[in-house]
Amino acid sequence: MLGNLLDGRYQVLQVLGGGGFGQTYIARDTHRPGSPKCVVKHLKPVTHNPEFLETARRLFTSEAEILEQLGHHDQIPRLLAYFEEQQEFFLVQEFIDGRSLAAELLPGQRWTEDQVMQLLHQVLEVLKFIHSQNVIHRDIKPENIIRRQVDSKLVLIDFGAVKQIQSQLLTALGHMATTIAIGTPGYMSTEQGRGKPRPNSDIYSLGIICIQALTGMHPRQLEEDLETGEIVWQHLTNVSPGMATVLSKMVLHHFRERYQSATDVLEALRQINTAINPVIQAPHLTQPSQNTILSQEQYNRLENILLEIVGPVARTLLRKVTASAPNSQTIIDNLAHHLPGHQQIELKKRTTFLIEETQVNPASQPVNLPATSSSQIINDSFIRQCERDLAELIGPIAAFLVQKAIKTSPQISRTELVQTLAVHITDPQKAQQFQQRLLA
Structure with a gap:
């Protein structure tokens, strides 16, 4: 199959996997400028019986229409094309350049509760959308969640359209539909294992991923209560009672x-x-500490690196971490603590200069952090305005994001807060309008 040209334009570069009568390839679209990569899903019917092929064609078209609708969400790959060739069926989807969550969930390494909270919010918003379209993903697992390289957003891939068509076609051939389970052991709920998934079967799978992140253990390593069948996991990690309950x-x-x-x-x-965060009395905010071992030049270089990695939240994060760190190594370690695995690696790789320089010249001049002017003071009224304006654009999660930004850095200025919140608005024009409205 490698090198084949499908539909006269999609050149197969790599076989990703498959089995039965379905396969997935990475291909190159030779008709588009730059020949960008795409993902091709291939459905091979087990028989060319005309009645069977007509059923396959109808199901295939229906699934393609669903994927077309889902692709309107920024964190779901777009459907680029679907076609039939020699009585076999093909779906072409957007290729997401990034790394899967499986590469970040390393055995024995535990995520912080904040990292898991970010994971939950991003994926739950996607699930909220697909469930509103009467679609169940059916295969939520780390391999199917990609952290997009361009913006670090989590993208949900592999909606199992081909697998779902296969199960329906097997039913058409006389198999019992309830015996055909789509999903991955360990991440699959009981009802999904019986071939009867529900929307909250996806919620179960996401919960398992979060527990894996917090404990550093694969789902198959987790024990079950022999009497209730419930997963026993809370003793394996240090997590707040609220998060544990959820x-x-x-x-x-x-x-x-x-x-x-x-x-x-x-x-x-x-x-x-x-x-956790009752109403914050902003007038009591304190000025940031100036006790830091970085020179002004080192501080600026570190800030620029962090801006490239995490965006506008960099300034707030850096101010918080450098306030009381005793040395440069602690600063880097504390910054890394707030980042996902791949960003931790990038940060440490790009900040080796800092460790080397402070070891050679430990008596660096301290940096004077700018004070917060009265016009930048955050009060309750401004907080509520941020929550309202952001909620109009991204929904109820807005209140959480505003409070979390303030909790992370009590010294945050109005400008820094608004810039931090704007990162969560996917439409660049709306993000700019949001900032202009609040900072006018």
Whole structure:
């Protein structure tokens, strides 16, 4: 198959995998400028019986229409084309350049609760969208969540359209539909294992991934209560009671006892944040400490590197971390603590100069951090305005993001807060309008 030209334009570069009567390839679109990569999913019917082929064609077209609709979401690959060739069926989707979550969930390495919270919010928003389209993903696992290289957003891939068509075609051939399970052992709920997935089957899978991140253990290593069938995991990690409660409810054995929708989980997370962050009295904010071992030049270089890696939140994060760090190594370690695995690697690789320079010249001149002017003071009214304006653009998660930004850096200025929040607005024009409106 390698090198073949499908539909006269898609040149197969690599076979990603497959089995039965379906395969997935990485291909090059020779008709587009630069011949960009794409993903091709190939469905091979097991028989060329005319009635069977007509059923396959109808199901295939229906699934393509669903994928076309889902691709309107920024964190779902777009459907580029679908076609039939020699009585075989092909779906062409956008190729997402990045790395899968599986590369970040390393055995024995535990994520922080903040990192898991970010994962939850991003993926739950995607699930909220696909479930509103009456679609169940059916195969939520680390390999199917890609951190996009260009902006570090999490993208949900492989909606199992080909696998779903296969199961329906097997049913048409006389197999029992309830015996055909789509999913991955360890991440698959009981009802999904019986071939009867529900929207909160996806929520179960996401909860399992979060528990894997917090414990550093693969789902198959986790124990179950012999009497209840529930997963026993909380003793393996240090997690807040609120987060433990939410995750445990996401992965309950019986689907009726779990959260029934992604919206329900997001609301539970919002309540956790509200409990942790009651109304903040901004006038009591203190000035940032100036006790740092970095020279002004080193501080500026580090800030620029961090801006390239994480965006506008860099200034807030750097101010917080450098305030009381005793040495440059601690600064880098503390910064890395707030970043996902791949960003940690990039940060450490690009900041070796800092360790070397401070070892050679430990008596660096301290940096004087700018004070917050009165016009930049954040009060309750401004906080509520940020929450309202952001909620109009991204939904209920806005309140959580505003409070989290303030919690992360109590010294944050108005400008820094607004820039930090704007990162979460996917439409660049709306993000710019958001900033202009709040900072006018």
